[in-house]
Amino acid sequence: MSLLDLRDVGVRRGGRELLSGVSLEVNPGDLLAILGPNGVGKSTLLRLMAGLVPPSAGHVRLGTEPTGALSPRERAARVAWLPQERSSDSAQTVEEFVATARFRFGESTSVAIEHCARAFGQADVTGLRARRCGTLSGGERQRVAVAALLAQETDLLLLDEPANHLDPSYQRTIYELIAKLWRAGHGVVCVTHDVNLLAHLGDADRLRVIGLGAGGVRFQTTFSDESLPEKLSALFDTRIIALRDGRARYLVPAIGESAPREPS
Amino acid sequence: MSKLSSRRRALTGVALCLVVLLGAPFVGDTVRPEAAEFVLWELRVPRVMVGALVGGILGIVGAAFQTIFNNPLATPSTVGTVAGATLGALMALVLPVPAVLAGLPVVTVAAFAGAVGTSLVVGAVASRGQTRVEDILLVGIALTLGASAISTGLQYTADMLALFSAAQWSLGHLAQLGYDGVWVLGPVAVLCAAVLLSQVRGLEALVAGDELAESRGVHVRQLRAAVVIVGALGVAVCVAWCGPIAFVGLIVPHIVRRVFGSAQRVLLPGSLVTGAAFLVFCDALARVVASGRELPVGVVTAALGAPALVVLIRRR
Incomplete structure (x- = not known):
């Protein structure tokens, strides 16, 4: 069973067709990189996959159900989303913010924080746990957002520019982490502008590259494609x-x- | 702030609230010894209980509104709920309608209808796709101005007796409700607290924004609707019984954030307890500040709340 299935999906925004005829499938162990110019709808495509935007045509299924038929909690059990905008400018502490990613489990905040320990370690933010989100640097926020993504414990991960604001060392850390999740059998969809970071992920034959142009998908290939x-x-x-x-x-x-x- | 010191601050805060709540019945003019027991048990104790219940409701609803509208200035007063309830209650007080209809007090029913009416307008604006929180506040201001204009018009046309009772009521007071007030406000306070406290995890997730909360499993529209409806009910009952008491819902959550912390699981119960103590404290002050006569509690909350808010905003 595929984790995510898009069939002939279209999205309209403000009366104009932003995307049309998009068909994609994500299975466990798949890694998809979505590349494309600014403003073609890459982030909207991720929102569509997360069930946050309804398709105007076609269908988006998470597992066997269309996203519209699932409750937010059911969707949150299947897919986690890392948005491009890091909105955590609040007075929440890092551990409180990351713990909210476990809302679907119905735990108390203190239990949720305990269960986040592994995610803190994986995203290398253990030392930031007591800091307030509003005091973090751009790179720290990015790692905290990744920790929250992992804390949600889903099989499908949607990443919108996951290495934004990170210095080369942390870019490498984040992409190695993605590679590890990929090898562990997660389905990963990653919107990025820096194709070279994908080279860190290894196994170029299995890395799927989706070229998104104005209106829809221009090409689907693998990273090892010589004509890329x-x-x-x-x-x-x-x-x-x-x-x-x-x-x-x-x-x-x-x-x-x-x-x-x-x-x- | 270390964990230990934040815990100590919270405990000190709760202890202070308890001192205010337990000590308030003993504050006021000394009376003849033979009447002391009656004054304490039949007047002061129910008055403090009513004050605690109203303050608790206004505090926790204010905190929840600030979170769901993602704005520290969004409270039942600023999104139009209080103005709607006030207009409804004033209509019942000024217009020639019976005091009780089908066994229900008309003032309460009219206040609730007004609060729900304005909340529905705000809710309709809020549920329209990409509405910004600023738009909701502007709609709240428009509703407040509109309701105030109608209220003023109503008072202008009212007879002297109705005008006097409306004017007295509209200053906000806690006196003379007795245990009847406790029996009405008690269940409403329990309902408000239970519903809002059960939504703490969702509200914590909502702090990071609607979309992120939704992606983490929060049904954002349902959460907003639940908070607005329960908040409207709580505020309407408070306004109907005690008049519009300003600033409690606005100022209390700000105090709680500074003393107890800003996490929702602390902010909501903290605003419940602090709101109760704050209003009871203001009411005790109202009894003693002008010797020989009482001030309406709404005057005291506004006099303390307005400068405190200015100080808090400047410190941010």
Whole structure:
């Protein structure tokens, strides 16, 4: 049984069609990277998957049920969402904020905080537990948001720019964590602008890359696809080239006429 | 703030509230010894109980409203609930209607109808897709101004006797309700506290925003509706019996955040207890501040609440 199934899904926003004809399936152990220019509806697509936005056409199923037929608590048991905006500007402490991610379990706050210990460790925020959310730096907020995502304990994870605001060291930490969850059998859908961070995840054949353009899905392929630079160049309307360092391949935008050609 | 010191502050706060609640019946003009027992048990004790119940309801409803509207200035006073209840109660006081209809006190029923009416308008605006919290507050201000204008018009056309009783009522008072007031307000306070305290986890999740709360399993619309309806009921009963008592729902949650902490599981019960003690304290002050006569408690809450709010906002 797939974790998530989108069939011919469309979304309308303010009278115009933002997305149409989107069909995707996420199974346990799948990792999908969603790439695309600003404003094409990547974040809306994640909200649709989380059941926060209803489709105007087609259907979105979590497991066997359409998202609209599930209560918020039932949806929260199947899918966790990391939004792009980190709104935790409150006077809540980090552990109180992360504990709210366990709302679906119906525990008291103190029990929920105890059950968050593993998530605190995984996202490396144990030292921040007593801090107020409003006093955290951008990078700390990001790690706290990831801890909350893990505390919800779902099989499907939706990540909107998970490495935003993080220095290279923590970017690596977060992507290694995602890789670990992926290998452990979670289904992961990740919206990102930095395709190279995906290279940290290994097993390029199994990493699915979805190119989202204006109106819908332009291509679906894997990270190991040799023609990925050309596909991304067309998607972003700017030349993307591949640089190699040993076995690793890095895709970067070519700047100026002197940009090196991809070695064949 | 370390854990120990925050616990000590909370305990000190609760102890202070208890001292106020237990000591208040003994505050007031000394009376002839033979009447002392009657004054204590038949006048002061029920008055303190009514004050505690009304203050508790206004405190906890104020805290819950601030959370569901995600704004420290959103309270039953600012989103129009109090103005609606006041308009309803004033209509029942001023217009020629019977005091009791089908066994129910008309003032209470009319106040409840007014509170629910304004809450439905605010609720309808709030449930329309992407409404901002600022819009809800503006609708609340518009409703308050509209209800006040109608209330003023009603008083202008009323006869002298009705006008006097309406004017006295509209200042907010706790006197002379006796144990009848306790029997009416007690169950309402228990209902309000039980429903709102049962929603603490949802309110904690809501602090991070509607969408994130929804994604974590909170039925945000149901939660808002439950809080608004229960809050309207509690406020309406308080207004019908005691008049509009200003600032309790606004100021008490701010005090609680500073003394006890801002987590919802502390804020809500803290506002219940502190609201009770705050209103009883203000009422005791109203009995002694002007020798020989009593001030309406609403005057005291406003006189203490307004400057305290300004100080709190400046300190933020």
